[in-house]
Amino acid sequence: MSVTDTSPTAKRMRLGAIGDNFDLARLLLEGRAFFALIVIVVVFSFLSPYYFTVGNFLTMATHVAIFGILAVGMLLVILNGGIDLSVGSTLGLSGVVAGFLMQGVTLNAVGVVLFPPVWVVAVLTCALGAFVGLINGVLIARFKVPAFVATLGVMYVARGVALLITNGLTYNNLGGRPDLGNTGFDWLGFNRLLGVPIGVVVLVIVAVIGSLVLTRAPFGRWLYASGGNERAAELSGVPVKFVQVTVYVLSGVCAAITGLILSSQLTSAGPTAGASYELTAIAAVVIGGAALTGGRGNIRGTLLGAFVIGFLSDGLVIIGISSYWQTVFTGAVIVFAVLLNAVQYRRRVKPSGSTDGPSTSQQQDGAARKADPALEKTAG
């Protein structure tokens, strides 16, 4: 115990000492996602004449939008110190449910088939995403199921339900019929606003709202506080349970929005859509500098992370690198990003003991007590 207590302190001090003298290193470290993005754009522009074109950037941005919106939801969860593995499945389920609604809902009792207009479909799908998130949140906040396990379970359930609804098939006809008044589903995926794909517009809206909530609304402050130190936040009157449930609900809504956009882009809603997207979203958040322990991270970084991943994988496709290598590259980028996170957060923690002798022992006591709650109870 004693050995592990001292060595990180010493290391922190060393890193801190280095940091004071190397401002360039620090700049590169803090803005790493941004610099990575620039490097990616420059390198691929050299390698391929098609990369640096407006058309290509718009195409790539549509891809990024999918992961970006998921990642914003994921960021909220990760800021809270949690993880949401169910977003990929929620995305798939949302798409399927949207497709199902587009086919018309047969009410056997009355003997009619209802064809809800597209906006109703969108609202219902988002409500579904919120509901899935609510299940996650209640499991985690109320029943104390570890986030990893709760969302893992929900991930399977949601995927299973999506497969059940379609019996494993895919809805290919999402166009609707003019005489039924439910056309326009492809608007999300294909239309453009002032030349910008709607998906990207939605990403911008989500990001702006997310950014406002995080930096300007009380909820954002609550989220950062309860993610940074839940006990302290609770004692300061922060409704930590409410915050915890809400982030999963919002993450579910983001997944549902993504599901709508994706199925609109693909003009089909398949039950397996979005598989493993949760991992890409987590990767984007991590590359964006958020700490998986909670309390650190922001929208700007997360968006950069999403762009890094999207621009990198599309670039690799454009220059014709095999998809196996793409996987290797993406993985390497993620590992490297986490490595830098570890470096950054370790040096940011100031050795509290350096200013205050007695509190060092106190912290260690606290840590020891935390590690063994049974002991704490008996000791008093």
Added chain:
Amino acid sequence: MTTASHIEPPAADVVLAARNIAKIYGSTHALKGVNFDVRRGKVTALFGENGAGKSTLMKVLSGVITPTSGSIELDGGRVAFNSSTEARDLGISIIHQELSLAPNLSVRDNIFMGRELRTATGVDFAEEARQARALIADLEEEIDPLTLVEDLRLGQQQIVEIARALSVNSRILIMDEPTSALSATEVEVLFRVIRDLTSRGVSIVYISHHLEEALQVTDYAVVLRDGAITATADAKDIDLEWIVRHMVGENFDLGSPPTNYEFGDVALSIEDVSVADPSGSDNALVDHMSLEVRAGEIVCIYGLMGAGRTELLECVAGRVPMTGGRIFIGGEEISRLSIAERIAKGLALVPEDRQRDGLVQTMSVGANLSLASISAFVRGMLLNRSRERELINKSIRNVRIKTEGASPPIGSLSGGNQQKVVIGKVLATGPKVILLDEPNRGIDVGAKAEVIRLLGERAAQGLAVVFSTSEVAECLSIAHRIIVMRRGRISAQFGSNVTKEEIMAASGEAVVGGPSRRAKL
């Protein structure tokens, strides 16, 4: 006084010696040139209040931390160790207050953790078990080496910890508060073990807050205060009063209770409050306690570790569920309210462990300061940042936090200033009653005096202040009334004219084996 009854032992008797050890943390001198001798085959007890530097000194001696200056001599020769493993290899082991055993492993595995006996094919479990059994038998205990540590009583766990230390042939054993979690019988067993160890030539350093208990077992007494040794004596020649006098010092003045105003109405009223032990034992942590505090009054709750102070304050603040009783703020019942609602009613808690419960380390000084009063500057759906900045700046000024504005990370402040941030945060909510759990733990004397002065000022403006402490000197500072807690109950109440000795006697600090044996004070 520093030289009073200082005795130089013959060099051959000293097995381990600290020479001019100083340890500086930032601006805090935790140890100021300490000379400390551990005598061969004897028990040396180290006394001192919280923050006197006892733990720091022990960590230096056991290699956990390296001193800023000074040297350590083992058997007359200079040694230097950079880790507790190196110290252990030289025969010095420390048993921490919080035991460092893995509860999910067996006694045998804990004793041989990290240095398993190998055979060609793996671990020699049979030989380990045999040695473990022998070690435990030496300590006159009957514990099956295959029992899981979590199934043992705390006293037995302590024995396992000692067995582990002995298994590496420790010649010097440092025990930090070994009895704080033990029952009276377990303490007797431990003392027998200690005497047995010394008769086998093991030297022991013993740290405890239970003064008389320590005095029973020790051969030598050393008193530490503010990082310096104030007295050394043969245990035969001294009594409790001697220890207390050197521990507390004569000239320690933290001010006096603010006067020349009348107390207001009853601000906080606790009626018959109980908190059950979450581990399910029958002894309630807080046992039908009642207390009234008036506006402007400062009440100090004194008690040893485990007396129930923290549980009482956390229960009033709404963190710990109450198992009986009622709580009122200004006549309004708050027993069923959430923490946030209690804050809104004017109740605020400064928790005991500011790192764990008081601060959000990932946020800035300013965000920490405004955290509890966010609702005060919400306009529409968003925060009004200029009003927030105003509030933060006001807090920084009022509580006199030394910081370069609101934006530095909270971790960049000193311990005392961090504590002021926590206090500033709860004061920003405009409380009628403020509860502070050990507000002066782990902060230096200057910051201590400032915190106490701040509380005095606020009380004079009508705030009801309740603070807990385990340092007698703090009770005698600004408190109008001193409540001594013991085993979840109020064991005594005093006015501000009480003496240190009376307080310590009521807390059970100077009593061993139940209230029948009073200290000779």
